[in-house]
Amino acid sequence: MSAADAFIRARRVDDPELRLVVVPHAGGSGNVYYPMSRHLPSSWDLLLLDLPGRGRRYTSPPLADMRAIVDRVTDDVLSVDDATPIALFGHSLGAVIASETARSLQAEGTAPVWVGVSGRQAPMLQPANRLLDPSLSDVELARRLGRLGGLPDRLDELPEFRDRFLRLIRADLRALDSYRPDPQRRPLHCPLTVFASTEDVMAPPSGASAWGRETTGHFRQRVFDGGHFHFLGGTFPDFTETLATEIQHALGAVEAAVPGA
Numbered sequence: 001m002s003a004a005d006a007f008i009r010a011r012r013v014d015d016p017e018l019r020l021v022v023v024p025h026a027g028g029s030g031n032v033y034y035p036m037s038r039h040l041p042s043s044w045d046l047l048l049l050d051l052p053g054r055g056r057r058y059t060s061p062p063l064a065d066m067r068a069i070v071d072r073v074t075d076d077v078l079s080v081d082d083a084t085p086i087a088l089f090g091h092s093l094g095a096v097i098a099s100e101t102a103r104s105l106q107a108e109g110t111a112p113v114w115v116g117v118s119g120r121q122a123p124m125l126q127p128a129n130r131l132l133d134p135s136l137s138d139v140e141l142a143r144r145l146g147r148l149g150g151l152p153d154r155l156d157e158l159p160e161f162r163d164r165f166l167r168l169i170r171a172d173l174r175a176l177d178s179y180r181p182d183p184q185r186r187p188l189h190c191p192l193t194v195f196a197s198t199e200d201v202m203a204p205p206s207g208a209s210a211w212g213r214e215t216t217g218h219f220r221q222r223v224f225d226g227g228h229f230h231f232l233g234g235t236f237p238d239f240t241e242t243l244a245t246e247i248q249h250a251l252g253a254v255e256a257a258v259p260g261a
Helices: 030-039 066-078 093-107 138-148 159-177 205-214 236-257
Strands: 007-009 018-023 044-049 086-091 114-118 192-197 219-224
Touching: 007 030, 018 030, 018 093, 018 236, 030 044, 030 236, 066 093, 066 159, 086 093, 086 236, 093 114, 093 159, 114 236, 138 159, 192 205, 192 236, 205 219, 219 236
Parallel strands: 018 044, 018 086, 086 114, 114 192, 192 219
Antiparallel strands: 007 044
């Protein structure tokens, strides 16, 4: 499979104004974010990433090292680069991958126009509540995921799928444990928006402002009601429209900064 085939394209967009890359949460496939396609501008190309071990990359072994994941995703994004502006969004595990991939792309001379992060403490902060640990038993890990709202429906009815899903979650959690950001690294230069939720025990909104240290660009915060997976359900349309507004705000700021634009 080529790097470009790692993405689910929810719709075909010829000559797009923007490519929005969405990086899923731990254990998640890009398919979970498919509903976003119905609430974004028609001129945007939505690229839903499948990390190794799930979805379109079902047969590939999952990666348990954050540096390896970021290198892989950087290659994935560069494989579809054609000078179209790129924005990245990630939730939870995806927030770390999206922000670090953005740094990697910036170093490659392909800086994104916007980065959005959700459901994760800023890199220099310790997680507020380490509910999830790869050393937990299957029963306890599943119980804690259920409390967060992060379990697929009817998981216990499909033992083989359940076992595979929990192995995948453990690999993702080990990747997060391997994440050791260099405090001296260069910040992003693009606008960054952090999305927080009022009852997220994994990433309380009180720590959201720390993400502002990750960029020299414009920084914004948006807070929603609900828990860690507050947007996966009936509020997905509203969340997606807010996300689109944030990207449009960033695009407007870029255009305003270009003489003659």
